[in-house]
């Protein structure tokens with residue numbers, strides 16, 4: 052058995068930021084990740100991170116207002132205020148740690164415009180901001196002496212006397228199952244993107260953290276709020292960063308028209324993501340698309356801007372769509388990108404389960420509400436990762452370890468054996484179930500939703516859960532049994548799919564990313580509230596919580 056003060060599940064930006072702050076606050080910290088830390092999905096973040104820097108003439112109140120409006124007033128304003136107030140110092144801290152942010156003409160930190168914001172306040176490192184941050188944080192946690200269990204897979208949380216007291220984990224290389232006890236656990240296991248197919252997310256974004264916490268008794272909140280990003284490539288669903296529109300790219304329909312003028316005359320292509328995705332989908336549905344897509348046109352930006360600031364997407368468009376952005380528009384469409392919901396936390400990352408914290412995309416402190424602003428997610432990971440780390444380290448100081456021993460792993464050992472014992476007997480392998488789930492979710496829980504479609508999705512997900520009981524794992528070995536790992540991930544994905552669908556059926560209005568054809572209006576009187584999903588002995592149970600409003604009363608939202 053291994054033992055640490057603070058155990059962090061996930062080595063993306065949220066996990067590593069939490070690890071660094073917990074270590075700096077004197078805790079013995081370990082991070083566990085199913086992939087090498089710098090292969091975490093945060094690596095994919097392209098466009099940048101938001102902060103209102105005062106000396107750049109910006110004001111965190113404006114950033115907070117844009118975020119509240121972007122959330123369609125579902126975001127909790129106390130948390131949004133904290134995130135926006137702490138953004139500037141966090142970005143500067145990252146610079147001091149060693150992140151080489153791109154500069155403006157005068158050599159100061161440069162910014163670019165991102166959607167739904169009144170000011171250009173997105174700091175960036177070309178179009179690989181996530182990678183730059185991730186590598187620097189990895190260096191910093193190495194310097195701070197954080198123990199990293201890399202390529203270890205978390206199977207279960209250990210709950211003792213109602214407290215989270217560690218985790219049961221599998222070393223993927225050897226297949227050995229271990230117990231790690233800790234005084235606090237911070238869940239930073241990222242999003243659930245691959246519950247939908249296609250998605251802009253890495254294949255490892257399988258909602259494990261939400262599933263682990265949900266099974267352990269924590270509530271999931273705002274799960275119906277799934278962001279479809281306006282610019283994902285036809286076919287593969289690979290992301291073209293919002294930074295492209297931030298640099299001035301146009302959206303065109305099949306008639307060559309900049310159609311956003313009819314949907315968001317002031318902000319045009321830089322309206323918030325839910326608005327732009329709905330506009331695109333409407334154009335496509337009304338016959339002004341081509342092959343289910345509209346176009347992103349960057350030709351007028353010129354070669355220098357594209358090569359210097361959008362270098363990665365120049366390659367992506369060439370490699371995945373055979374399009375030269377310098378010479379032609381690229382076909383794009385709305386695609387699944389981000390989960391606004393997650394494990395419900397307070398502003399210090401504490402969940403409703405004592406001893407368990409959560410931060411990053413896995414969590415829902417509700418700074419994104421119904422719709423996340425581009426470049427606010429990296430900020431969320433860093434601000435609330437740091438806050439969770441500080442709080443968990445302090446809590447661990449006055450706590451002793453529970454009486455956890457190796458027997459805590461017995462249940463998971465039996466569970467894995469049961470999976471491996473499943474006979475083929477017509478049972479599916481993980482891939483077929485995963486594909487059916489992803490296709491169903493993308494068909495019925497995308498940009499436009501309705502009751503019939505969502506009920507069809509719920510039926511399908513429940514049938515898939517039945518099929519999952521007899522899922523067949525052909526590889527019976529212990530060493531690098533990725534077939535087993537993918538099968539375990541699928542179990543978490545099905546939990547998430549059910550929670551998303553249930554919450555979406557429950558919300559009988561349109562707000563943010565949740566647009567219902569059968570309830571097209573926002574309904575503040577009845578639905579200005581969060582929906583929570585909790586696992587009970589009788590299955591998933593739904594409940595509600597009020598939205599925290601500090602200074603911005605809901606208004607009609609237009610861009």
Ligand SMILES: Cc1cc2nc3c(=O)[nH]c(=O)nc-3n(C[C@H](O)[C@H](O)[C@H](O)COP(=O)(O)OP(=O)(O)OC[C@H]3O[C@@H](n4cnc5c(N)ncnc54)[C@H](O)[C@@H]3O)c2cc1C
Pocket residue numbers: 060061062063064065066083084085086088091092093094095096097098099100180181203204205206239240241242251252253255256259260290388389410411412413425426427428429430432
């Ligand atoms: C293509 C793309 C571009 C983006 N660009 C931007 C951007 O420019 N700006 C912005 O603000 N946001 C952006 N986002 C969103 C942002 O990148 C993510 O929301 C954020 O990086 C999530 O970070 P995280 O630390 O929460 O999780 P992740 O980086 O996903 O890390 C999760 C960690 O958990 C570990 N893990 C998961 N399950 C287990 C398990 N069972 N056992 C052990 N370890 C586990 C993983 O190994 C990983 O280390 C982008 C997203 C995409 C898809």
